[in-house]
Structure formats: C-alpha cells, structure tokens
Amino acid sequence: MAIVSTNSNISRYGRPVLAWGVALLFFFPIFWMVLTSFKTDADAVKPEFLIWFTPTLDNYLNLTENYDYWRFATNSVITSVCATLFTLVVGIPAAYAMAFNPSRATKDILMWMLSTKMLPAAAVLYPMIFLAKGIGLYDTHVLVITVVSLINLPIAIWMLFTYFKEIPKDIIEAGKMDGVSTWGEVKEILIPLAWGGIASTALLIFIFCWNEAYWTVRLTTIDAATLSKLIEGNRAPEGLFFGRLSAVSTAAVGPIVVLGWFCQKQLVQGLTFGAVK
C-alpha cells in the first residue's frame, strides 16, 4: 500500500531527487574502484584524471603477473561450485523430509537450524582450526568446501523447505500410490517441479560461498586460498599500486555483482532468515 501524496512540489520533486541522490552515494565507492581499475598506477592518484583519463586494460592484462589472480580465482570457483553442490545434496533430502513428512517438531528444528547462523564464528574458530590441523586438512579444498557448505546449510534447507512446501502434497502421494520409490519421487517429481526454487537457492548459496571470508582466510594459507584471501592480503595500497589493486578487487567481485543483480529477492530472503518473503 502506498500513500501517494499529490499536493506539494516537495513531495513530487524532492523525494525522487533525494532517492536518486542516495542511490548515487551508494554507487560511488564501487564505481570509483571500477574506474580506478582502468587507470595506470600513476594516473590513479592524480585528481585531474578523476573522470577523464585514457583508459587502459593493462591492469587486467597483468592480473596474473601482478597477483597470480587466476590461481586464487580457480580456488574460488572450485570452492564455491563444490560447496554449493554439497549443500544441495545434503539440503534437498533434509528439506524434502521436512516438507512432506512434517512432524510437530519441524518448525522448531528449522528455527533452531537458522538460529545457528547467528552465532559468532569466533566461538567455534579455534576448535575448527585445531581439528583441521590435527587431521591434516588445514589449507585443503576438502576442508574449505566442507566448512563453507556447513555454514550455508541452514539457509539452504530453509529456502528449499519454503519452495517444497508450495508443491501440492497430492502429487507426491499419487506417486507413492503408483509405487514409485522415495528416490524416484525425489528425482522424477520433486526436482522437476521445484527446479526454479532449487536454482535460486543454488545461486544464493553460490554468492554466499564466493563472499565467505572469515573462514576461508583463516583456514587457508596458499594451496586452497580463495580471492577473499588475495584481497585481504593486499589491501594496503599506500598509493603505489592503486590501479592494479582496484583491478584485482573488481575482478574478484565482478561475477558476484552480476549474479546478485539477478537474484536480489533471494538475497534479501537469505540475509534476513526469511523475515522478508
């Protein structure tokens, strides 16, 4: 419900101007970073070139030389793709069980799972590192993938649950009558019907995995280090390599900004633990 006021000029022109002004402010820091990434390191700190400058692609062409970008990017892709898949493999059966065989405790279990997302990671950080080093998994893909998917599992289950609940129970029941096995039910009925929901969940989890910094930075050194680690390690520019640092940061967030644009709704849903539907 909108209250549309018609009577004053302030509300007719003032509000849109303000709304767009705020949008500009929101846009500026990242816009500035992207712009800087097309400048040479020398131009980047000269204000006369703030907007008007000769763009160069050098920073992007030299990403590998300057920062070994592709190794970190490959790790980010491996981690995010595998973690997303693992989350779905564990999450779909769990959400299926809760959506189609609900018990009195289902809601409580869901809430409890989501509540674990709110705990400070600090409280489990040390035991995790201790365990990882103890079993020799520190700085491996296996560890990072496991941890990152576990972190996102509650959100994934909860989102899948809300999508699965939309599917009429009768369809599943009918399948059961026809003697379809449980696995068949999931594969033949549930997955095709809930495809859109599964895809949006996957996209959201992928974004979360890609952005994950707390754990990936602390559980890796080199071998399994992701882009978060690369940025974290190079954030002090001191004006010297400003252009190229901007390029590597832009290259690190580029894919996510594009994906994020496509799934804003899921993003909000996931970030608010379902407070916004």
Added chain:
Amino acid sequence: MYHASKSDFKTRLQTWLPKLVLSPSLAMVLIFVYGFILFTVYLSFTDSRILPSYGWVGWENYNKLWRLSHWEISLKNLGIYASLYIAICTAIGLTLAIFLDQKIRGEGILRPIYLYPMALSFIVTGTAWKWFLDPGIGLEHTMHLWGWESFEFGWIKDRNLAIYTLVLAAVWQSSGFVMAMFLAGLRGIDSEIMKAAQIDGASNWNLYRRIVIPLLRPAFLSAFVILAHLAIKSYDLVIALTGGGPGRATELPATFMYSYTFTRNQMGIGASSAVIMLMTIAAIMVPYLYAELREKK
C-alpha cells in the same frame, strides 16, 4: 504410509527414511556448532596459552578479561558502533522504503542499487572504503589537488573518530537490505486501513506515525535482531577497513578474541571473550526466537 503391506521392512524403511535423510544435517549442525562451542567454553576455564592445555583454572580467565583495558575499549567501541549502526540503518532503511513505496520512477533500478552493497563481501567493501577515506589517496587528497586546500577528512587516521568510519561503511553496506525488509512490510499493509484513515482526514505525517509505523513493528523487530547480531559479529569489515587501529581505536570484541587467541597466545582469555560474545547474542536471539515460535503455533 499406514496401509499395511506385506513387506514390513519396506514399510518401515519408508517411515524411517525421512528421519534418516534428515539426520546427517542435524548431526553435522550438532557436532560442528554445539560440539565446538562446548570446546570453546571448556577452553575458557583452562590455562591454555599458545596451545590448548587442560589445567583447570576456574573463572580466572574471566576475571583477567574484565580487568583488561583492551577488552573494556573493545566493549565501548562495540557500544558506540552497534548503537549508531542499528539506529542509522533503521532510519535510512525506513526512509528509503517509504520513498520507494511512493511509486518513484525507476524503482526497478533504484532497488538493486540500494541492495548491491550487500552482495559484496565485507573484505572488498572495507578495502574500497579504506581507499576512499585515506587522506593520502582518497577524498581528502582529491579535494586538495582540486584546490580546496583546507578540506580535511582524516577520520580514519584519528583515534577519536576512526570508529565512525566503521559505522559509515557498515551503514552503507546494510541499509539497502533494511530498506528491503521495511518495503516488504509496507507492501503488506492492508490498503483498506489506509484508505479509511485518509478519508478520516489524517495527514500523511500522522498516517505514518500513528498507523504505518506501529504496523511495521514486526519488521522493526527483525531488523533489530539481524543488525544487532551482525554488529556483534563484525570482523571482516574492521580488519579490511582499519585493522582495529589506529592504536586500539576500532578494536571490537571479535577482533579482540582473534588477537588474544592467535597472536598474543592468551587462548584462555580469547576463549572467554568468545563465550561472552556468544552469551550476548544468545540474550538477544533467544527471546526473539521464542516469540517467533510461539506466534507460529
């Protein structure tokens, strides 16, 4: 499920299968969350320093912790940071939501622009803000070279003001999504109520103050809980933006915990600070979850 069948095993399997497939997720959450929390709680009562050790020292770590000026500073910082962050985000979020709810032209473009900071990781946004706020290369430098010599914006290097740069960057990152929460709340309000009030001659200001904002109470509550727990957990942003400095000016409990556990080799104290953070979040979360659950039943 209940119609009796000959193959008992299969029936039983069908009944148990949902529970079986659910159990790995539950087990993992149980072990990784609660198991590790218990371990941290246990560590906080031991004399662990660089490595875990199992000499029981009772409440000593907690006593030490509360005597540390470092911890006191980080709590004060958290107080300033969290209260400003929550208040400003809520104010901006609500204002933007009301604007967007007015059918402003270009809503489809505005909404994603407000939201996109949230899609970025704190490490990157912290870095971008660090550059922007740095007097040597960012805003101040640019203004100087453009001829505005007296322009000063060195908050990030100022012990007393650095904490506010943290608020600035965090507000920038989250207000868009607070806006989304309020917008959803606004769109959910029954239009009949509004029409009735408008017919009765309520002014817009009164309409918002007396009707809309009270109706948005659930949105306020969720926004508060989500922002509060984000504030207490804030770590990436601090590390990327100020690294806790200058000095200890932007040290928060999360960075305190990290430095005591991993770089100062005072694991027992680090663990006790983690336990206190946990308790604080629990004190906010438990009543909220309890209320949510009761409502749904």
